[in-house]
Amino acid sequence: MAAPEQPPPDGSKPLSALLNGIAQAAYYGNADITEELLHGQLYPEAAPEEFRALRAKMGGLLQSIASADMDLNQLEAFLTAQTKKPGGITAEQAAVIAKFWKNHRAKVHESLVSRSRWDNVLRSLSWRVDLKAQHRHLQQINTTPVAIVEMELGKNGQESELLCLEFDEAKLSQLLQKLSEAEQSMAALTQSTQ
Structure with missing residues (x-):
């Protein structure tokens, strides 16, 4: 069972690992990465409903970013809007998401393109x-x-x-x-x- 790649050693570590886990499960076809695994390894102190809400929010943001294949300017505008909306994300979360997308954009895009082909x-x-x-x-x-x-x-x-x-x-x-x-x-x- 492959665990999410190790995030940078700072306060954003669990969120970075969560984003990587979501990408592993949603875009890279790693069925070993489950919600229970992510919850237990990254946010064991969080209540299941609280973790589920965070995972859903991050998964939704990542899906929006990936489906639009946002470049860095679009991403910055999108994340700024998300930080200003009620119930949105914090500036620290936006920075972690931006860093994640910068490192994973090409691989996620390639995965989406290959999955969208159904013919030769x-x-x-x-x-x-x-x-x-x-x-x-x-x-x-x-x-x-x-x-x-x-x-x-x-x-x-x-x-x-x-x-x-x-x-x-x-x-x-x-x-x-x-x-x-x-x-x-x-x-x-x-x-x-x-």
């Missing part, structure tokens, strides 16, 4: 054009070039699949035309929404 992703793409360069009969040389496209597709944590497509000149022209039409449609949609 394109891992690599390569292509080439094959031509006959030599043949017994001169009239068969350089006829019908073939474009070969290889795509590596896969989901996180799974083995990739290789998809190989062959196109003759006519099929490649049709594909390029369809891609051009799709590009024009997307451009028209983005211009109409601006």
Whole structure:
């Protein structure tokens, strides 16, 4: 069972460890980090209802910060607003949250992005054009070039699949035309929404 990483040695130690524990459970997939474990290790003197309220408040703040993928300026404005609202957080708690987010933003963001994918992703793409360069009969040389496209597709944590497509000149022209039409449609949609 992995415990939350050790926080800095100051008065903010339990809160920093709580934030790390929440992140471990919510974003990093560590099922060993439970509310009971956090309560027992970090706030054993607190009543269960008091700890549950603190955990819910910090979890909600962390969820808001993570779902907006706040940069440091947005975070500062958000935390300042939280310190001024009734029942909000203290300035010390805001400082601990800011430090935590500065250190964990990229990892939390990466976790959220990977969990939001439910389909295969394109891992690599390569292509080439094959031509006959030599043949017994001169009239068969350089006829019908073939474009070969290889795509590596896969989901996180799974083995990739290789998809190989062959196109003759006519099929490649049709594909390029369809891609051009799709590009024009997307451009028209983005211009109409601006």
